Amino acid sequence: MITFVAAFMMYLLPTQDVARYEAIASDIVQVAEADPIDNDPLRTSLLLASIAFRESQYRPDVETCKVRGDNGKALGLWQTHSSAAVCRDRVTAARVALEYVRRSLSACQRLTPVDRLGMYTHGRCVPNNWHSRDRYKLVSNWIDAYLPEEM
Numbered sequence: 001m002i003t004f005v006a007a008f009m010m011y012l013l014p015t016q017d018v019a020r021y022e023a024i025a026s027d028i029v030q031v032a033e034a035d036p037i038d039n040d041p042l043r044t045s046l047l048l049a050s051i052a053f054r055e056s057q058y059r060p061d062v063e064t065c066k067v068r069g070d071n072g073k074a075l076g077l078w079q080t081h082s083s084a085a086v087c088r089d090r091v092t093a094a095r096v097a098l099e100y101v102r103r104s105l106s107a108c109q110r111l112t113p114v115d116r117l118g119m120y121t122h123g124r125c126v127p128n129n130w131h132s133r134d135r136y137k138l139v140s141n142w143i144d145a146y147l148p149e150e151m
Contacts, residue, residue: 002026005045008142012053031094046139048094055079
């Protein structure tokens with residue numbers, strides 16, 4: 001699964017630093033396997049990779065919080081408003097991001113599934129949420145095109 005997630009990341013944003021993407025994918029998969037959404041660690045992993053892509057483009061300077069978003073409030077690859085621990089430990093950052101995803105899915109449960117990341121993406125639940133739909137679409141397009149039968 002790590003290779004599949006790293007390949008997804010390469011598809012989203014090619015890099016020469018394949019080892020770094022594999023390390024990020026490994027940490028994402030570790031978190032997703034421990035606590036998957038809907039008992040689906042693969043989709044959970046891909047969703048976390050998709051969110052990190054849109055939030056930080058996997059930039060090392062964003063990961064270590066040398067660069068922050070939202071006027072200095074958003075930290076790490078997933079740009080969460082959390083503690084500085086996400087700047088030092090990628091697994092912690094992925095766990096925090098997954099918790100933010102879960103909160104958003106719960107808060108926005110009255111919306112269609114693809115719109116439920118609204119609380120994560122911009123702090124409110126809104127129908128026809130382009131940002132939420134985009135993150136899900138990246139995942140579904142990849143799965144539709146490349147998911148091997150044996151996964």
